[in-house]
Amino acid sequence: xxxxxxxxxxxxxxxxxxxxxxxxxxxxxxxxxxxxxxxxxxxxxxxxxxxxxxxxxxxxxxxxxxxxxxxxxxxxxxxxxxxxxxxxxxxxxxxxxxxxxxxxxxxxxxxxxxxxxxxxxxxxxxxxxxxxxxxxxxxxxxxxxxxxxxxxxxxxxxxxxxxxxxxxxxxxxxxxxxxxxxxxxxxxxxxxxxxxxxxxxxxxxxxxxxxxxxxxxxxxxxxxxxxxxxxxxxxxxxxxxxxxxxxxxxxxxxxxxxxxxxxxxxxxxxxxxxxxxxxxxxxxxxxxxxxxxxxxxxxxxxxxxxxxxxxxxxxxxxxxxxxxxxxxxxxxxxxxxxxxxxxxxxxxxxxxxxxxxxxxxx
Amino acid sequence: xxxxxxxxxxxxxxxxxxxxxxxxxxxxxxxxxxxxxxxxxxxxxxxxxxxxxxxxxxxxxxxxxxxxxxxxxxxxxxxxxxxxxxxxxxxxxxxxxxxxxxxxxxxxxxxxxxxxxxxxxxxxxxxxxxxxxxxxxxxxxxxxxxxxxxxxxxxxxxxxxxxxxxxxxxxxxxxxxxxxxxxxxxxxxxxxxxxxxxxxxxxxxxxxxxxxxxxxxxxxxxxxxxxxxxxxxxxxxxxxxxxxxxxxxxxxxxxxxxxxxxxxxxxxxxxxxxxxxxxxxxxxxxxxxxxxxxxxxxxxxxxxxxxxxxxxxxxxxxxxxxxxxxxxxxxxxxxxxxxxxxxxxxxxxxxxxxxxxxxxxxxxxxxxxxxxxxxxxxxxxxx
Numbered sequence: 001x002x003x004x005x006x007x008x009x010x011x012x013x014x015x016x017x018x019x020x021x022x023x024x025x026x027x028x029x030x031x032x033x034x035x036x037x038x039x040x041x042x043x044x045x046x047x048x049x050x051x052x053x054x055x056x057x058x059x060x061x062x063x064x065x066x067x068x069x070x071x072x073x074x075x076x077x078x079x080x081x082x083x084x085x086x087x088x089x090x091x092x093x094x095x096x097x098x099x100x101x102x103x104x105x106x107x108x109x110x111x112x113x114x115x116x117x118x119x120x121x122x123x124x125x126x127x128x129x130x131x132x133x134x135x136x137x138x139x140x141x142x143x144x145x146x147x148x149x150x151x152x153x154x155x156x157x158x159x160x161x162x163x164x165x166x167x168x169x170x171x172x173x174x175x176x177x178x179x180x181x182x183x184x185x186x187x188x189x190x191x192x193x194x195x196x197x198x199x200x201x202x203x204x205x206x207x208x209x210x211x212x213x214x215x216x217x218x219x220x221x222x223x224x225x226x227x228x229x230x231x232x233x234x235x236x237x238x239x240x241x242x243x244x245x246x247x248x249x250x251x252x253x254x255x256x257x258x259x260x261x262x263x264x265x266x267x268x269x270x271x272x273x274x275x276x277x278x279x280x281x282x283x284x285x286x287x288x289x290x291x292x293x294x295x296x297x298x299x300x301x302x303x304x305x306x307x308x309x310x311x312x313x314x315x316x317x318x319x320x321x322x323x324x325x326x327x328x329x330x331x332x333x334x335x336x337x338x339x340x341x342x343x344x345x346x347x348x349x350x351x352x353x354x355x356x357x358x359x360x361x362x
Numbered sequence: 363x364x365x366x367x368x369x370x371x372x373x374x375x376x377x378x379x380x381x382x383x384x385x386x387x388x389x390x391x392x393x394x395x396x397x398x399x400x401x402x403x404x405x406x407x408x409x410x411x412x413x414x415x416x417x418x419x420x421x422x423x424x425x426x427x428x429x430x431x432x433x434x435x436x437x438x439x440x441x442x443x444x445x446x447x448x449x450x451x452x453x454x455x456x457x458x459x460x461x462x463x464x465x466x467x468x469x470x471x472x473x474x475x476x477x478x479x480x481x482x483x484x485x486x487x488x489x490x491x492x493x494x495x496x497x498x499x500x501x502x503x504x505x506x507x508x509x510x511x512x513x514x515x516x517x518x519x520x521x522x523x524x525x526x527x528x529x530x531x532x533x534x535x536x537x538x539x540x541x542x543x544x545x546x547x548x549x550x551x552x553x554x555x556x557x558x559x560x561x562x563x564x565x566x567x568x569x570x571x572x573x574x575x576x577x578x579x580x581x582x583x584x585x586x587x588x589x590x591x592x593x594x595x596x597x598x599x600x601x602x603x604x605x606x607x608x609x610x611x612x613x614x615x616x617x618x619x620x621x622x623x624x625x626x627x628x629x630x631x632x633x634x635x636x637x638x639x640x641x642x643x644x645x646x647x648x649x650x651x652x653x654x655x656x657x658x659x660x661x662x663x664x665x666x667x668x669x670x671x672x673x674x675x676x677x678x679x680x681x682x683x684x685x686x687x688x689x690x691x692x693x694x695x696x697x698x699x700x701x702x703x704x705x706x707x708x709x710x711x712x713x714x715x716x717x718x719x720x721x722x723x724x725x726x727x728x729x730x731x732x733x734x735x736x737x738x739x740x741x742x743x744x745x
Contacts, residue, residue, distance in 0.1 A: 039457040042450065097495050098544060159538075167540055171474045171496050248449050249478050252471040255445035257407075291450055297404075297440050311404030311440040 014341045033179050041179060047287045048182035049243050052189050054267040054279040056236035061265075062274035062336075063197060064229040065209025067143045069261050070130070071237050073150025074123040076157060076256035078238025079245035080164055082119035083173050085110045086246070091172050095165050102162045112176040116185075116242040123238020124231050126153075131230035135223060147258055157253040169252025177247040185243060189236055193276055196232070205229050209274070266318065270325055271333050278334030286318070293317055396429065396693045398683060399437045399455035401466035401476055401487070406443030411468040411672055415490045418676030419465055421657075421664055426680075429687050437461055445475045452476030456483035462693045463488070463686075465679045468672065470494030477501045486686075486699035488679045491643070491672050498721040505702050505721045507678045507710065511541055514619045514641045515548030515594070517727040517743045521639070522590045523556040525741075526615055530564045532588035534579065534603060536595035537568040545594035545619050564588055569603075571596060576603050580610050594619040601631035608634045615639065623671075628735055636735075641727040644671035644712040645739040650728065653681070657711035671712065678710035713742060 036044060053071070060068045084092075088109055092101050100106075110118075134145040157164045164170070196202050204225045207215040216222050245251045271282025293314035300307045325332060337343070400419055402412035416438070423436050437459045441448035448467065455461050456479050464480055464487040467473045473492040480487045481503045489497055489506040498504045522528040531553055536542035550563050564586040567579035580603070583591065591607070591614045593600055604616050618640040627635065646668055649655035657677050661669045685708055686701035687693055705717040716724040726742040 037457065039453050042453045046446065046450070094500055095496060097499070098540065161540070168494055168496055169471055169474060171477065172500060175478075244446070248445060248475055250445075250471075250474045252445070252474070254471055290447075291454075294439070294454065298438070309438060311409075311438075312442075315405065315442075 010342070017341050029179070029183055043288060043291050045177060045179055045182040045247060047284045048179075048186040049177075049240055049247060050264070050267060050283040050287050051186045051280050052236060052240040052243070053264045054271065054283040055189060055193055055276060056233045056240065057261075057264050058268050058271075058273065058276070058279045059193060059196075059205075059236070060229055060233040061268060062272075062279075063202065063209060064205040064226060066135070066226060066230065067139060068146045068230065068233070069143050069258065069265070070127075070146030070150040070234075071264055072256045072258055072260035073146075073153035074127055074234040074237035075241030075244065075260065076150075076153055076253065077123040077126055078116075078119035078241030079251050079256070080119075080157060080170075080241075081122045081238070082112075082115045082242030083170050083245045083251055084108070084163070085115035085118060086112055086176070087170070087173060094172065095168070095170050096162075098166070098168065099161050101165070105163065112174075112181070112246065116239055119242040120235045120239040123241070124235030127234025127237075128227060128231040130234075131227040135226045135230060147261075150256070150258055150261065154253050154256050157256075164253070167253060169250060169254075171250040173246050173249045173251070175246060175249050177243050182243055182247070185239060189239070190276065190280065197276065201225070201228065206274075266322060269332055270322065272331055272335050272337070274336035275332070275334035275338055277337070277339040278332055282333055289317075290314070394432050396432050396434045396687065397437050397459060397461040398423075398434055398680070399439065399459065399461035399464040399466075399485075401439060401441060401448075401451060401455060401464050401472075403443035403448075403468055403472060404438070404440040408443040408469045408472070411491075412440075412443075412466075414670045414672040415466065415468050415676035415679075417665060418490075418657075418661075418669070418673035418678075419680045421660055421673075422677045422680035422684075424664070425656075425660060426684055429684050430691065430693065432693065434684075441467055441472050441476075443469065443472065445471060448472040448475040449479060452479040456480055456485055461485060462695050463683045463698050465676065465683065466490060467492065470497050473497045473504070477504050480504065483695075484699070485695045486683075486702050488683060488702070490675045490679045502721075503699055505682075505717055505723075507682055507712075507715055507723050507725075508643060508675055509723060509725055509727065511619075512544045512548040513745065514727060515545040515550075515592075516552045516745055517641055518545070518592055518594075518617050518619070519549045519552035519556060520745065521641075521729060521743050522592070522615075522617060523553060525743075526590055528588075528590040528615070529557070529559075529562065530586065530588045530590075531562055532564055532583045532586060532591045532614070533566040534576075534583070534591060534593040534595070535566065535568050536571055536599060538571050539595060541619070541621070542595045546592065549592050549594075569595075569599065571599065573599060574602065576606050577610065580607050580612060583607075584610060584612050588614045590615045590617060592617045595621065597622050597624045597627040598630055601627050601635055604631055604638060605634040617641075620671075623730065623737065628732065628737075631732075633735075635732050637731060637733075639729055639731045639740060641729055641743070642671065643728065644669075644674045645728045645730060646674075647737070648739040650713060650739075650742060651709050651711075653678075653709045654711040674710075674712040678712055678715065681710060682708055682715060 057071050060066050084105055085108055089107050092106055130149055137145055158167050204220045208222055208225055212222060267283045267286050268279055272278030296313040297311050299309045400416055402416050403409055404412050427434055439451040439454050441451040455464055464485060470492040473489045474497055481501050486503050491508045492506060493511045495510055498506055533546050535546045553562055554560060565583050567583055593603055593616055600618055600622060616638045620642040622640040623642045649658055682705060686698050690697040690701035703717055708715045713725045718724050726744045728742055729740040730737045731740045
């Protein structure tokens with residue numbers, strides 16, 4: 001009887017805290033929106049896009065345990081679809097200087113939301129097709145197959161002159177990605193993933209990651225679950241690609257080379273493979289640090305010596321950080337742990353009222 | 363314990379990040395300094411190209427450090443050859459450093475990423491060797507000091523018609539390369555216009571990047587007996603084409619584009635490519651004017667090597683901005699922009715620059731030929 005009460009207490013406390021945090025978070029977003037200058041806002045929006053990318057890569061790499069490196073390709077599909085659907089016919093005509101755009105596409109123009117969703121759906125569909133074919137592979141073979149596939153997408157985009165304007169790229173996209181679009185999408189996608197991971201599907205994904213044979217023995221349709229995870233991950237990458245396109249207002253095939261995937265992989269590995277919290281924190285920290293450390297590239301006064309500006313020094317910082325993490329803390333910042341109010345209570349940042357019966361999601 | 367550790371690490375990283383953002387925001391706003399942003403990829407895939415252009419700009423800044431009695435400070439940002447990073451770097455220049463003008467970037471796609479940001483901040487930018495027409499198109503604040511790729515097709519046709527007095531021309535295109543296809547298209551348009559003869563182009567042949575054997579296409583071309591063969595494309599394939607054409611007894615003059623300006627063209631082609639003519643940006647064996655002479659001398663002294671075309675253009679971009687500031691008698695970005703738009707007949711190290719209504723440079727192309735196994739300056743050709 002006593003324990004039941006404390007458990008209720010804990011739940012009520014958690015609910016209040018969550019509600020409070022949501023209100024404060026929303027308030028902060030409003031405050032940031034009016035407070036930040038252009039530059040800070042730019043980075044702040046980029047944080048949200050990187051959060052979505054890291055989460056979607058983590059779903060397939062971290063939660064389902066499939067080492068996929070095709071993310072840049074899916075981003076490209078989402079970005080191009082969203083861009084072509086949302087650009088005005090005049091903008092399209094101005095862009096296609098070498099060869100005119102396909103007449104079917106010329107007069108298509110949609111608002112941002114449907115374009116973004118169609119971009120995500122198309123990326124998801126391509127992910128599904130690819131998944132059905134390649135998810136029979138494992139480990140390194142899967143990584144190579146998906147890596148190759150993302151390069152194929154890029155080459156197709158380069159050569160489909162009448163659809164994508166080829167290597168000339170597209171420019172003058174409307175600047176749709178406001179702070180609310182970027183963070184709104186990031187929050188919705190985070191909530192979706194939290195619910196997904198807690199559902200039977202999420203548990204199936206994790207069981208496949210932990211032991212595929214055992215999962216199959218328990219009656220989980222392994223291939224279908226893998227394909228599902230891969231499809232969702234690709235669709236989310238497509239949405240992030242669409243947001244990125246309208247954030248930059250210009251896209252071209254070269255920006256989606258496979259190195260882009262490794263930028264996201266860096267975030268996921270640093271944050272913790274298999275932790276939503278880790279991916280979010282790491283995406284924000286890496287994005288902010290990438291800009292904040294820009295001074296390292298310029299002339300430095302170290303006290304005992306003055307350097308003349310070494311471009312690329314800030315990348316050395318990330319390389320060193322990655323090495324340290326891989327050597328000393330392979331599970332990354334969070335491992336597979338998630339944020340919960342109980343974990344805060346356990347380390348003494350909150351009163352320990354409901355500690356005995358606490359069953360916070362780890 | 364582990365959790366505490368990770369939380370502490372997290373807290374430390376956040377704190378570091380926030381404090382660094384705080385302290386890096388202090389760009390000096392000295393009234394007596396004019397800031398010119400250098401927006402280049404200094405690392406990543408395009409690092410070498412960006413570095414070459416930066417060398418030229420740096421040299422120009424060393425030789426001409428002042429204008430209107432104010433010191434010019436170069437603010438260098440690395441855009442990492444990455445489009446997202448380029449947008450960030452451009453925002454740093456436009457919003458934080460508040461530069462008066464921008465030079466760069468190597469790579470058209472990186473320039474296009476910075477374009478809307480400079481336009482919004484009303485800061486003029488001068489692209490050095492970005493050849494994609496979309497860089498300056500529709501952007502009132504983006505200029506360039508190089509010519510567009512297709513322009514080489516136009517001057518190639520002018521050279522073939524005026525200097526070589528060609529009547530019958532054949533085209534060989536590297537069909538999988540938009541550079542080659544673009545050049546060929548502009549060559550054909552211009553040649554037909556100049557000669558007034560719709561049938562002046564007697565034959566067109568296509569090949570793919572990486573092909574080795576061109577005898578089928580060449581045998582077909584031979585029966586039309588062209589005076590000139592225009593074959594823009596990759597240097598290896600082009601050299602092989604010329605070699606095989608000579609072996610088949612084709613005596614026509616070959617003309618190409620700046621991709622031939624590469625030592626491999628000579629090693630692959632050997633004696634067969636003797637006399638081949640191509641257009642390019644810059645010649646370093648013979649100065650074409652006084653600026654060019656001064657640049658070559660200073661560059662060789664400073665860096666102890668031969669300058670690349672990008673370095674010469676990076677040098678020119680700086681001088682063009684300097685000239686615009688002088689003519690505007692102000693370092694206000696909007697006034698620099700208006701003066702830049704009126705640039706006429708400016709003597710740059712890689713040729714005279716006139717900025718046209720589309721904010722592109724109208725300039726003469728340099729023609730080189732192969733003589734005794736070396737590239738030799740031939741002439742400059744105006745459109």
